Amino acid sequence: MKAFRTLASYLLMLALAAFLMAPFVWMVLVSLHPRKSEIPSIEHLIPHQPQWSNYDFVLRHETLPVARFFVNSAFTAVSVVVLQLLITSLAAYGFARLRFKGRGWVFGLFLGSMMFAGPVTQIPVYLLLRDLQWLDTFMALIVPGVSSAFSVYLLRQFFLQIPLELEEAARIDGAGDLRIYWKIALPLSRAALATAGAFTFIGVWTDFFNPLIFTNTTEMRTLEVGLSIFKNSYGGTNWPLQMTAAVIVMLPLLMVFLFTQRYFVKGITLGSIK
Amino acid sequence: MSLLRRRESRLGWLFVAPATLHLVVFALFPMGFALYISLFKWRLFKDSPEFVFLQNYVWSFTEGPFWNALWNSFRYTAVSVPAGMAVALGVALLVNQKLRGVTIFRTLYYIPAISSGVAVSMLWIYVFLPETGMLNLLLRMIGVSSIAFLQDSTWAMWALAFMSIWTGLGPKMVLYLAGLVGIPQSLYEAAELDGAGKLRSFWSVTLPMLAPTTIFVLITSTIGAMQVFTPVYMMTKGGPENSTDVVGYHIYTEAWVNFNTGLASAKSFVLLVIIGGISLLQFRLMRRQLEGYSAS
Numbered sequence: 001m002k003a004f005r006t007l008a009s010y011l012l013m014l015a016l017a018a019f020l021m022a023p024f025v026w027m028v029l030v031s032l033h034p035r036k037s038e039i040p041s042i043e044h045l046i047p048h049q050p051q052w053s054n055y056d057f058v059l060r061h062e063t064l065p066v067a068r069f070f071v072n073s074a075f076t077a078v079s080v081v082v083l084q085l086l087i088t089s090l091a092a093y094g095f096a097r098l099r100f101k102g103r104g105w106v107f108g109l110f111l112g113s114m115m116f117a118g119p120v121t122q123i124p125v126y127l128l129l130r131d132l133q134w135l136d137t138f139m140a141l142i143v144p145g146v147s148s149a150f151s152v153y154l155l156r157q158f159f160l161q162i163p164l165e166l167e168e169a170a171r172i173d174g175a176g177d178l179r180i181y182w183k184i185a186l187p188l189s190r191a192a193l194a195t196a197g198a199f200t201f202i203g204v205w206t207d208f209f210n211p212l213i214f215t216n217t218t219e220m221r222t223l224e225v226g227l228s229i230f231k232n233s234y235g236g237t238n239w240p241l242q243m244t245a246a247v248i249v250m251l252p253l254l255m256v257f258l259f260t261q262r263y264f265v266k267g268i269t270l271g272s273i274k
Numbered sequence: 275m276s277l278l279r280r281r282e283s284r285l286g287w288l289f290v291a292p293a294t295l296h297l298v299v300f301a302l303f304p305m306g307f308a309l310y311i312s313l314f315k316w317r318l319f320k321d322s323p324e325f326v327f328l329q330n331y332v333w334s335f336t337e338g339p340f341w342n343a344l345w346n347s348f349r350y351t352a353v354s355v356p357a358g359m360a361v362a363l364g365v366a367l368l369v370n371q372k373l374r375g376v377t378i379f380r381t382l383y384y385i386p387a388i389s390s391g392v393a394v395s396m397l398w399i400y401v402f403l404p405e406t407g408m409l410n411l412l413l414r415m416i417g418v419s420s421i422a423f424l425q426d427s428t429w430a431m432w433a434l435a436f437m438s439i440w441t442g443l444g445p446k447m448v449l450y451l452a453g454l455v456g457i458p459q460s461l462y463e464a465a466e467l468d469g470a471g472k473l474r475s476f477w478s479v480t481l482p483m484l485a486p487t488t489i490f491v492l493i494t495s496t497i498g499a500m501q502v503f504t505p506v507y508m509m510t511k512g513g514p515e516n517s518t519d520v521v522g523y524h525i526y527t528e529a530w531v532n533f534n535t536g537l538a539s540a541k542s543f544v545l546l547v548i549i550g551g552i553s554l555l556q557f558r559l560m561r562r563q564l565e566g567y568s569a570s
Contacts, residue, residue, distance in 0.1 A: 123529055
């Protein structure tokens with residue numbers, strides 16, 4: 001009976017994995033078909049001769065600078081992650097470890113903004129960036145993302161768990177708050193920083209709406225927007241190249257996720273109710 | 275002491291200052307400004323703002339397309355959120371067992387959620403293709419004739435909702451897993467002593483104990499579903515026959531295609547109020563249920 005249940009569980013888990021992964025496997029296989037070929041049927045899904053040159057072709061595409069999109073996305077994502085970790089960890093430390101007047105309601109504002117930002121702010125932020133003449137520059141891609149209420153909340157939850165005794169010991173040794181933040185709180189929260197950083201990286205890399213609105217020249221597009229242009233300019237016909245481009249967008253995400261995934265469970269659940 | 279307190283207070287503000295400034299400039303001020311804009315008849319790049327007070331809100335509600343968009347979003351949310359939650363709970367139960375290699379499956383199931391929205395949309399265009407698509411291939415095996423999911427106004431919305439279950443599984447599953455781990459084993463032992471079977475203890479122990487998780491998942495996924503944009507933009511452009519013109523996409527078109535800046539702002543506030551209302555209602559209803567359980 002027990003063995004039967006175990007077997008059934010494994011079969012179910014495998015079937016589900018197959019269902020969830022099938023589109024990805026298909027994407028990679030199609031990306032290796034010859035350019036401009038028809039959509040392959042299931043029996044012909046595995047390419048006779050894998051066309052690795054498709055990747056080279058897409059990255060060095062003559063009309064769409066995919067390599068440039070890649071650089072834009074990478075530069076934006078790395079800048080946002082670094083700046084955001086710094087800014088939000090400072091705030092999180094302040095909220096978790098320091099008492100000051102108005103702390104409660106300021107933190108409440110952060111929490112509230114997490115619930116309802118959505119489409120409401122898109123037009124005013126666009127106008128603001130336009131007045132600052134930041135549209136179509138890295139400033140527009142980076143600055144709106146350098147802080148996030150979610151990261152503040154996440155890091156605060158971790159900082160709250162650091163034992164007070166550690167802080168007191170450091171104080172007796174003459175350390176100030178900035179030193180405690182830098183030398184104790186941050187090093188102890190490496191896992192939290194990795195979680196927040198990974199969430200941010202994935203969020204920025206996959207953000208479609210903001211770069212779509214805030215940039216308009218081809219040179220300033222990110223990969224995500226570039227991919228949508230790529231799809232439209234091929235009119236849904238050149239599937240192998242479309243899928244090649246899709247793989248190029250996905251790979252960095254997958255790598256960041258695989259390196260940080262052991263923190264994810266902790267991060268998500270801390271971001272919820274506990 | 276009070277000097278120390280004041281020093282700590284100043285220091286506290288210094289720590290939170292950059293993030294708070296950012297919050298004010300990129301969230302709070304824009305929200306206020308959006309409310310202000312919504313009182314003007316204004317077409318960006320075309321004419322200058324003209325104060326019309328609440329007229330934009332009146333216009334929004336006298337418009338068929340806006341009602342259609344609200345109705346579409348509602349349909350999308352009402353199907354994708356509960357179904358997605360049920361699937362996620364089922365999967366969480368499945369991978370909560372002590373089985374060798376189970377963490378690998380948990381990781382795999384999360385991957386759709388971290389994927390690029392545009393790339394995923396492109397993949398699913400293929401999944402939904404008539405004749406050659408993956409889904410129609412499966413349907414043909416059980417003898418159902420081919421359906422043009424994205425080109426058929428009766429199916430397009432359900433196709434998008436189906437896809438959202440696939441993309442949203444990971445995070446919901448992880449939240450439910452955390453909830454499941456938090457249930458004390460003693461409750462199950464007590465239920466077993468009382469003669470409860472597996473199904474009974476699921477209804478009387480697992481589900482009530484998961485209520486806080488359920489509230490959280492329900493509210494956050496409703497907020498997300500009511501604002502869905504990327505798959506609609508990529509896969510259907512609101513069509514066929516406006517059957518997938520959801521509010522998020524409708525507001526985008528109003529703001530960035532028609533450049534009806536004032537009207538789009540008003541509509542975004544209507545959406546905000548609706549989402550706020552639904553969230554509050556869900557929270558109230560679920561909390562009452564929670565209190566009922568803790569009392570019994």
